[in-house]
Amino acid sequence: MPSDVPALPDDLPPALKTPKGGHGQWGAGHTEPLTPQERFKKDDDGLNVRARIEQIYSKQGFASIDPTDLRGRMRWWGLYTQRKPGIDGGLTATLEPEELDDEYFMMRIRIPGGQLSVEQLRVCAQISTELARDLADVSDRQNIQLHWVRIEDVPEIWRRLESVGLSTIEACGDVPRNILGCALAGVFEEELADPSDLIRELDRRFTNDKAFSNLPRKYKTAVSACPHHCTAHEINDIAFVGVLKDGVFGYDLWVGGGLSTNPMLGQRVGVFVPPERVPEVWAGVTSIFRDWGYRRTRMRARIKFLMADWGPERFRAVLERFYLENGPLEDGPAPATPKDGRRDHVGVHRQKDGRFAVGAALPSGRTSGTALMKLADLAERLGGAHGGRIRFSAEQKVVVLDIEESDVETVVDELAALGMWARPSTFRRHTMACTGIEFCKLALTETKSTAAVLVEELEQRLPEFDDPLRIHINGCPNSCARFQTADIGFKGMRVTTADGRKMDGFQVHLGGTLGIEAALGRKVRGLKVSVEDLPGYVEGLIKRYESTRADGQSFAQWARTVDEDVLTEGASDLAHAADD
C-alpha cells in the first residue's frame, strides 16, 4: 500500500454505487484483504514466486508446489496450469481446481508490440519443439502461448528467453500485461508516428516494478498510431491513440475498456498527451487504478468499473491534480475515423522504404515450433538488411517485414506451405478463437477445432462471399476472443438438443464492431446454436444479410437493425442451454 495516496477532492462528485463498507479501495483506507486473491497478494508479491520456482519447484517437481503459488502467484511469471485432458465442459463449474489441474503449464511469452527478431523467434520455436510438444499459439494480445510445459523445464526456458531479451514476466496476473502495438509500426506508409520505442520504454520501466505488481485486476495497455486502429484500443484498460493536434503529433488517452461478462468500451479522457509524457500519464492512470480500483470483488475489479462510476471528467481531474508530476494536460482531439473494416494487416503492404510487409492468417493463431522455425528462416533469407523482422498482430496474425517486391510471391507461397495464409478467404482471415477446452480450465466448449471446421464449411458453401465478416469463437463468457465485438460472436455453453443429446453450443452475439461505430454485439433472446448446427446457421445468416441489406450496409449495421426473427432463423431447437 503506498503511503502517499491522496484523498479524493471534496469538490468533485462522489463515486456512485458505493456499497456499505466501501469498494475495498486502498485510497479510501480499505487495505484489509477482502478476497482470497487480495490476501495472497498481500502475503507475498507475485513476482517473488520466481525464486521458489527456480530453487524448489523445478527441482522437487509438481507435487512440491504450494497451492497458492500454483493457482495464484505463478501467473505473475506467465504460468497457468492447463486443463487435464478429457474433462467434459459440463463439469467445469462443478469440479475443484485440483481436479481440473493438469501437471503441465501454459506459458505465455511477453512480446511488447508483437515485435520479434529472427533470433528471438528461433528461440521461441526451439523451446516449442523441444520443451512444449511442438505447439504454439499466437494470441490476440501478441503473445506466444506454449502448452505442455513441465515445471522442471521452466528455469531453462527462462534462461533461453532472457538470453535474447524476451520474458514471461507479468504475462498473466493482476499486473500490466503485454503492451499492444501496430504490427506495421515503423514501416507503415500511413502511420502517424512510430511508437515502438515508447512501447519498449513503457515495458522496460514498468514491468518488474513492485509499484505496479499488485493491481486490483489485470491491466491491458495499447499504444498505436495506426490509422486502422489495429490494436482495438476501445477494449483496453488504457490506450494511447495517435492523433494530430494543430499538426503536432501526440496521443489521445482512453481508459476503461474491457470485455468479459460485463463488457464496456473505453472512454476518452479528453487530453492530448505529448509522446514524452506518455510514461508519466501511464504511471498516473495505473496508480489511480492501484489506489482506487475496487478490490472488494473480482467481478468489479477492472478499471472499467471505476471509470464507469467516476466518468471521464472526474477521472481527468483526479489524474491531473494528484497523479501527474508535470501538471495538467491540454485538451485533445479524438482520433481520426479508422481507414477501413479490416484491421489485421493481412496481405501485402508497401512499406515506407519501398519494401513490402506480408501479413498472414494462422488458423485461429495455432501453429507449431517447427513452422515458426521455418518462418524465422524465411524472414532471415528474404528480410533484407534488418536480418528479418517478424510481427504478430492483435488479431492472431503474423507479419513478415522488409521483403523485396520481387520476392513477395515467394514469401506468400512459402507462408502458405506453413499454414499461414497471406491471401485467405474472408472466413479464414477473420475467424478468431480462444484457447477453449483443449487447455483452458474455465472452458465449457472446444473452440479452435470448431473454428477450423466452420471456416472450411463456409469456404465451401459461400466461396464468393468476401465482406470483412469477423467471427469470434469463445469457450466461455470470459471473452478472451472478444465475442461482443465480432460481427458474429459465439459464447460457449453446454446445450442439450431437443432429442436429449448433450453437446457444445454457443450463445450468439451479433453486430459488434469497433471503430467509428463502435458498439457491443446484440444478444437476442433464445438465440443459441449447437456446434453441429453452427455452419448451417452462419451460412443462412450470411445469405439473409446478402439478400436484404441496404446498399453499402455492413453486416454489423444490418444485424443491429433487422428484426429478431431474421437473426434467430436457423437457431438450434434446444431442450436446455446452460444459462436458460
Ligand code: SF4
Ligand atoms: Fe478460456 Fe474462456 Fe478465455 Fe476461452 S474465453 S480462453 S474458454 S477463459
